Amino acid sequence: MSPASEPILATSSLTMRFGGVVAVDDVDFSLEPGELRCLIGPNGAGKSTFFKCLTGQLRPTSGSILFDGEEIGGRHTHEVVARGIGIKTQVPNLFEGLSARENVSLAANRRNPADRAARMAGEMLELMQIADIADDTVGTLAHGQRQLVELAMVLAGQPRLVLLDEPAAGMAGEERARLASVVRNLAGDNTLIVVEHDMDFIKDIASTVTVFHRGRIFIEGHVEEIMAHSEVQEIYLGKETNAAA
Amino acid sequence: MSALGYWRGVALVAAVFLAILLFVPAWFDLFEVLQMTQYIVLAIYALSLAYIWGFGGIVSFGQAGFFGLGGYAFAVISINMGDTTVPFLLTIALCFAFAAVLGYFMFYGRLSDVYLGVVTLVVTLIMWKLISHTAGPEYAIGKARLGGFNGIPSIPIMRVPFTDREMDPGEMFQYFMGLLIFVYLLLHVLIRSKFGRIAISIRENEVRTGLLGYDIRRYKLLVFSIGGALGGASGAMWATYQTFIDPNAFSLEMSAKCLIWVMAGGVGTLVGPIVGVVALQYLSLKLGETAFINNLVILGIVLVLLVLLMPRGIVPTLHDWLRKGVALVRQPSRGGAP
Numbered sequence: 001m002s003p004a005s006e007p008i009l010a011t012s013s014l015t016m017r018f019g020g021v022v023a024v025d026d027v028d029f030s031l032e033p034g035e036l037r038c039l040i041g042p043n044g045a046g047k048s049t050f051f052k053c054l055t056g057q058l059r060p061t062s063g064s065i066l067f068d069g070e071e072i073g074g075r076h077t078h079e080v081v082a083r084g085i086g087i088k089t090q091v092p093n094l095f096e097g098l099s100a101r102e103n104v105s106l107a108a109n110r111r112n113p114a115d116r117a118a119r120m121a122g123e124m125l126e127l128m129q130i131a132d133i134a135d136d137t138v139g140t141l142a143h144g145q146r147q148l149v150e151l152a153m154v155l156a157g158q159p160r161l162v163l164l165d166e167p168a169a170g171m172a173g174e175e176r177a178r179l180a181s182v183v184r185n186l187a188g189d190n191t192l193i194v195v196e197h198d199m200d201f202i203k204d205i206a207s208t209v210t211v212f213h214r215g216r217i218f219i220e221g222h223v224e225e226i227m228a229h230s231e232v233q234e235i236y237l238g239k240e241t242n243a244a245a
Numbered sequence: 246m247s248a249l250g251y252w253r254g255v256a257l258v259a260a261v262f263l264a265i266l267l268f269v270p271a272w273f274d275l276f277e278v279l280q281m282t283q284y285i286v287l288a289i290y291a292l293s294l295a296y297i298w299g300f301g302g303i304v305s306f307g308q309a310g311f312f313g314l315g316g317y318a319f320a321v322i323s324i325n326m327g328d329t330t331v332p333f334l335l336t337i338a339l340c341f342a343f344a345a346v347l348g349y350f351m352f353y354g355r356l357s358d359v360y361l362g363v364v365t366l367v368v369t370l371i372m373w374k375l376i377s378h379t380a381g382p383e384y385a386i387g388k389a390r391l392g393g394f395n396g397i398p399s400i401p402i403m404r405v406p407f408t409d410r411e412m413d414p415g416e417m418f419q420y421f422m423g424l425l426i427f428v429y430l431l432l433h434v435l436i437r438s439k440f441g442r443i444a445i446s447i448r449e450n451e452v453r454t455g456l457l458g459y460d461i462r463r464y465k466l467l468v469f470s471i472g473g474a475l476g477g478a479s480g481a482m483w484a485t486y487q488t489f490i491d492p493n494a495f496s497l498e499m500s501a502k503c504l505i506w507v508m509a510g511g512v513g514t515l516v517g518p519i520v521g522v523v524a525l526q527y528l529s530l531k532l533g534e535t536a537f538i539n540n541l542v543i544l545g546i547v548l549v550l551l552v553l554l555m556p557r558g559i560v561p562t563l564h565d566w567l568r569k570g571v572a573l574v575r576q577p578s579r580g581g582a583p
Contacts, residue, residue, distance in 0.1 A: 055456065057452070057455075076460065076462075077455040077456060078455055078458050078459055078460040078461070081455075081456060081457065081458035082458050086456070087456055089452065089453075089456070093450050093452045093453035093456065094450065094453065095446060095449045095450055095453065096449070096450075097449065098449075106446065106457070107457055110457050110458050110459070153453075153457075154456075157457060157458065
């Protein structure tokens with residue numbers, strides 16, 4: 001693959017306005033195939049809205065979104081998903097009354113016959129290391145476990161671009177480390193965008209970071225650079241530059 | 246529940262219905278048979294909502310729109326054609342098409358649930374107003390005069406299919422009961438199909454179903470249209486059963502009753518709403534006989550009690566009690582303290 005390969009995802013002048021509020025403001029964003037990108041920014045910076053535009057849950061006010069060279073801005077969710085984008089939403093969207101295994105099978109069943117889907121579900125749950133809770137009703141699971149079930153569901157849909165909205169929320173210690181290794185392993189074969197607040201988690205999956213601020217891309221760079229950046233600390237962490245030292 | 250257990254339950258209910266079909270006309274007198282025919286028609290009407298609500302997550306506050314449309318369409322078509330079989334089928338097709346058009350605007354316009362309720366309600370009220378203002382002789386479709394508030398009289402009685410012979414009350418009871426069994430089984434097949442499972446997953450989590458790659462608008466539209474066709478069928482049956490239809494078929498009361506039957510019987514079941522119709526209609530009939538106290542007050546109290554004591558509906562609650570009862574009976578026999 002040549003380094004100057006076509007970006008798998010490219011937005012240009014993407015704007016989403018809610019009345020007077022501009023949630024996403026003229027965003028030019030580009031992502032290479034196989035990349036793992038982190039998206040950070042304070043609450044209300046427009047990260048989730050950006051994701052919703054990418055997945056057709058919101059119709060952008062203006063601008064374009066190219067996925068694999070094809071315009072997907074304003075397309076319906078199912079059309080976008082059919083082209084190979086999967087999203088783990090901020091608050092997990094699961095079928096609460098069903099078991100973890102059934103949830104993942106349903107997701108796999110979209111592209112595969114039932115028997116293969118069931119087998120894939122087992123593999124996905126193994127991969128997430130939650131096979132022990134496979135037959136528990138997801139409505140009764142802890143938030144961190146629900147996150148993993150939803151991640152398994154997303155991956156069972158075999159997407160080429162995976163969007164993860166705060167996957168580490170509600171996780172700590174070993175569980176979080178496990179998620180980080182899953183995410184690292186996905187990169188390369190898959191392309192990922194991860195929205196996260198948890199700086200330790202971001203360091204763990206170490207990649208290029210894009211900082212959103214007030215609906216715009218504030219800065220892009222390597223995670224170490226970004227964290228050392230005084231203005232980022234100011235807007236994101238709310239720290240006084242001098243106090244950080 | 247296992248697939249086998251599920252179909253065993255369905256077969257049991259169908260068998261009970263079949264027994265009712267076979268024996269009721271012989272064992273009960275004419276008045277009671279007529280009364281039960283009415284329950285059957287209303288049961289199909291309740292199923293139309295039970296299906297879209299319980300298995301597609303669509304709460305329609307205007308199911309009477311289809312009931313009324315079905316009644317009027319059947320009246321007009323059958324009066325003009327003189328037959329009943331073809332008009333009955335045409336009515337169902339018309340109501341399906343009407344639901345499809347209305348549903349297209351609602352679902353493809355991405356209306357949220359609340360607005361969907363409002364739109365269905367308002368459309369029904371508009372139909373009610375419209376049909377109430379058709380009193381003059383100029384409001385006629387072919388040989389059928391719409392008659393405004395007075396409605397349409399002399400609607401043909403249901404004929405034995407493909408003959409000219411009118412059904413007697415016993416035959417009509419059996420025919421309608423057969424239709425109820427057919428609808429009941431058809432809905433179960435639909436619910437257990439891949440289409441039905443996706444519709445249920447939309448009810449459970451619309452966002453995730455969309456994110457799995459299913460076009461939720463299309464599924465909801467089809468569910469809603471099937472509900473519309475069933476509502477229309479029940480309206481047509483109502484018209485031929487009474488040989489009369491008036492604008493009250495479109496009324497708010499007719500829509501509200503349907504919601505109450507389904508709620509009382511149990512959303513998410515098909516037997517529940519049928520039980521709801523029979524129980525509540527029988528109750529209001531009996532209460533109507535006593536001049537002792539306003540029966541609406543008692544009916545209101547019964548509904549409040551139902552909501553408080555059986556919030557999930559009659560059938561799911563009874564089902565739970567039965568299971569707990571069986572477990573209680575079995576437990577002591579498994580040994581324990583001597």
